[in-house]
Amino acid sequence: MNETKLINKQGLTEEQFLAAYDASKYERPSVTVDMLIFTITEEEKLPGKVLKLLLIKRGDHPYIGKWAMPGGFVNIDESLDEAALRELKEETNIDDVYMEQLYTWGDVARDPRTRVISTSYMSLVDSSALDIRASDDADDAKWFAISCKLYQEQRTLTERGYILQRLFKLSFSNEGDNLSAIVKTVKVVEGNATKTERKVVESNGIAFDHAKIIEYAIERLRNKIDTQMLHLD
Template sequence: MPSFLENLRPFYGTNEKNAAGESLEEFLEHYDPYKYRTPSCTTDAVIFLAPEHLTKELKGMRVLLVKRSNHPSIGFWALPGGFIEMRENLDDTARRELLEETSVDGLVMEQIGTYGDYDRDPRTRVITTAYMAVLQGEERQVRAGDDAADAVWCDLELEEISVQTGGGQTDRTGNHAKQEEPESVVQFSLHVKNKERGLDTSALVEYRRRGTLVREETFSVKEAGQIAVDHAAIIVQALSVLKSRL
């Protein structure tokens, strides 16, 4: 098939032919992008409304959620987001989906993580890239659109309910020493509420971190409440990023 891109100049390398005697153009002519099953990609955006004087306790935070109008998780509340288009950068997808589903645009948006567990969507293998933005002060009016049944600002509370730490000890066998990487596990209760919509739900999110200089960090949902998929974990991760900067 013809190349996905019109401009091949950045991909010539040393302009040699490969082991089969093919130029880049010849290689691309018969390359099959469907040889391997590939996952779908989406973006999801955590949009916070924060008071003008935001403290480390994150009091008075609100989050923008949309109500799902279709399967999966129909009727549950989710972050604005959706599937990327083939000729669209991830940042542009995040902004487009936010605008289409809530009418909000013009925000500074930061990429904060990727969620790719194979069982996070029953339709197919879906990997999402998470974004975050913060509005401070006056509430921005929102309007549901596209496949969102509703779009609302929701009150938000985060409570740390348990902390476990371990590791960091040294085992010695003969002349060899093995240093265990320290590990911590924190559980959070995330409470989301909008009185007008009758929304009052809580989720349990677990944060795991292992390592020091190089860290393995995961946020996972243990109990979702009425928050779709793993979106409660994405919200908690975004709150953790904000808290670390205050």
């Protein structure tokens, strides 16, 4: 039985449309993946457990010498998941770990090179079982203890709901490095609709917009683990 081929308004079948399609008609943004690799450790100097994040030191422009999450560009012939695993292995020597997609970040000017859309991944691992080694375009790779403190909050009532503005201070530290950032979140609630925006207000040593991605990841972690055991606040 012959199927009737559908045609569009120009009188083209799907085969004809695809054969004539011009992919250069639209500008193409670049796509990257960024990985948040967390671990929880026992520290002699602090009671309880400490949350740490793996960061790499950038070896090239932009943000050369700054610290960032492991990540990189997605190749045309690989999936996002494949790119995440490849980049993590290339930059940190970590492989065979479970990661889940966290969020996709698409602010127009988030990367000074070009229009870049990034999908972030998150994983909670046992750092004692990993052999961390910086390679590819990373000059170094280290675990940083994280502190995320809410130090300012303002709630404003509106006709249909409220606006909640918060400022978080993020601190990152290890034996030889101390980094920090301030992230502003604005949550707008109108009836049943909720919208939250994040902005990096200040960044000392952290590349790109990674500070706000990290803040969001920590918020997600708070919903997954017992934060009473972690030094986040």
